[in-house]
Amino acid sequence: MDATNPRLAVEAVTRTFPARGRAGPTLALQPTTLSVAPGEFVAILGPSGCGKSTLLRIVAGLDRPTAGSVTLAGRPVTGPGPERGMVFQSYTLFPWLTVEQNIRFGPRERGLPEAAQREIAARLIARVGLRGFEGHWPRQLSGGMQQRTALARALANDPAILLLDEPFGALDHQTRELMQELLLEVWAADAAGARKTVLFVTHDIDEAVFLASRVLVMSARPGRVKADLPVPLPYPRDWTVKTTSAFGALKARLMGEIREEVRRAAATEA
Template sequence: MSRLSIRNVGKTFPGVQGGQPTQALQPVSLDVADNDFITVLGPSGCGKSTLLRLVAGLETPSTGDILLDGEPVTGPGADRGVVFQSYTLFPWLNVRQNICFGLREKGMPAKQQREISDRFIAQVGLRGFEAHFPKQLSGGMQQRVAIARALANDPKILLLDEPFGALDNQTRVLMQELLLGIWEQAQKTVLFVTHDIDEAIFMASRVVVFTARPGRIKTEVATDFPHPRPYTIKTSPEFMAIKARLTEEIRAEAIAADH
């Protein structure tokens, strides 16, 4: 059984002040296996983030069903860790307190909270910053905290919505390598939304390409590069061939969206 099963899920938003409703997502079906790393790629406004919010339980589907380990998704839950582009940290909590937030909500003993937070602080490279507050951290460091907080809860699936979109290019590349390294160790199931083609190919075991809005799945491309996956793979002929194909797919959709 798939860990995540999306079955004919569509989303239409009601019109504003009696205006026409907006179909954000045509019915989409997608199965995500345990420990799979799926990237969802598509032009801006194609419904990628809407799909992620539906899986997170932050929106309700207009049609279809979403099942996680066979159970219907009916709202947000600790079984799904979510990381957004904006860092969404609690500004009044320091690094350790942010990472421990979900553990504290579960009523976990302080000693166990500390052990778990120590592990993830080390994994995301933030040793020495445990007592810092978000405003004292760079964007990349804040996103490391957000990823550590999501992972500390030990969710069944990690949902990431353009998590590196606000970072400069060099930091973004380093964060991709960091997250992929954590995934290679932890073997989490991941659904990752991006509009960056290189990022989509480098991170994923499978790239799902969306059409222009209203979004639907246009194609899926397997990226069978070995792990651990070095950044140098981005200049390999195999990588460049997939990039050329996906560039054409996305370009066609961007042109369609403009007409």
Template sequence: MAGSGGRDRAVKLAVRDVRIGYRERRNGRFFAAVQNLSFEIKDNEFIAIVGPSGCGKTTFLSAVAGLIEIASGSLELNGHAIQGPGPDRSLVFQQHSLFPWRTVTANVGFGLEAQGRLDEHGRRRVSDLIELVGLNGKEGKYPRELSGGMSQRVNLARALATDPDLLLLDEPFAALDAQTREVMQEELTRVWQADSASGGKTALFITHDVPEAVYLADRVLVFSASPGRLVESVDIDLPRPRDPGVKRSKEFAELNDHVLGLVMQQAAISRGGAR
């Protein structure tokens, strides 16, 4: 499962000339958050999007999730235009999105329940996932009894439960402390590799943490300063399965420096524009 070996795979998500923005309420002027964005994601690829803050990466993810509409261009999943949320996608939220009145099990099962799929098979899937993300014995706990890391495990399991075609992750580890984040990055690679027999689902991961992106992804997309467009797509040829030791390798350092350089360059542009 080398990262760049997917040239012959089917296209999962096709992004063509996408522009997303909103009209200002006062003067009706259109403000573009994302513009001239074009790229493709292949089946089973793990993609990370990095960019300076405010570059529209979360906006783009919301559009893929179907929560907001695109202004122009086309956004196609498996050849069909994305119109609103669908069971073929699920989203791992940043934080504070677990229902505090539901136990771990009930939270993980919410997606299946909402889609009317919480039958015998669905319930087994929920308990399998709880075990996979390492929450054995916590099934009956409520979110306020969980640490930040455990909450995000539940969040991940909830997103995986509906068995989505495309897994969207919106800075899921941003609010965690440094050690927990490292552990969760490792856990995510493990879960992602373990959950599907075909070697992982297609995943789109938003982060502002460059080492995290390089460690997790098959390909890192660097977004420009606002309005966001694609600056460069960097193939991460690190072998899988990856363990945290890979972060100390020379190849990792080179890729990391390259991506970090691109992001810093864009951040400088966005600071210059703000002045």
């Protein structure tokens, strides 16, 4: 990781949600600092409610920190922008637009000529394996196909960073594994120096180890980064990497880290 020239820098970010009813303010994030180098694939792993999705929403500009700062390529993040492509767990395609029209949405909003929009859509449709479905409506697609479309839509603006918030969490096990492999294929298809920077939130340890070059482990709420572990598995990867001793060793360590936080959270709530 190039710590001297990060693509993303999160500096002492905190988030406190205001009081609701009789409940007082909720501290969701303790001061959190992290950086992601250009082309890195970083997974954020942690127990439920630890603030990992809140952190991702702050990076996306969909929420604002109570304190601290976020910069992308040296520029402050103050709101949403096309330089950040976002994929959510829920299916967020525009139901009134076809597959092609959903993917063309960002380039169209940027004012690109129609021919350029169609070229971008055609290239990405081929890349995510949706040829033949260009004219389908979201309701006609399976969950996996909807998330393929969402991934292509996020890539259509050629963002500086791709932000994924448990994008495969609603899929069945087999489809989820196929989507993980697809995401890695799309990411690794570019030359190493041109790969997208990725920040991927998940609660699934296997998924984090399989996909990422680094895994950040967050503590129970209020969240903070408690561990930053490299993944010593070369790319390209396929499902067989999950049977290796290196995969198993890192998974075991991460399981220990997460179990410790889950127990701490349970003890706090008791």
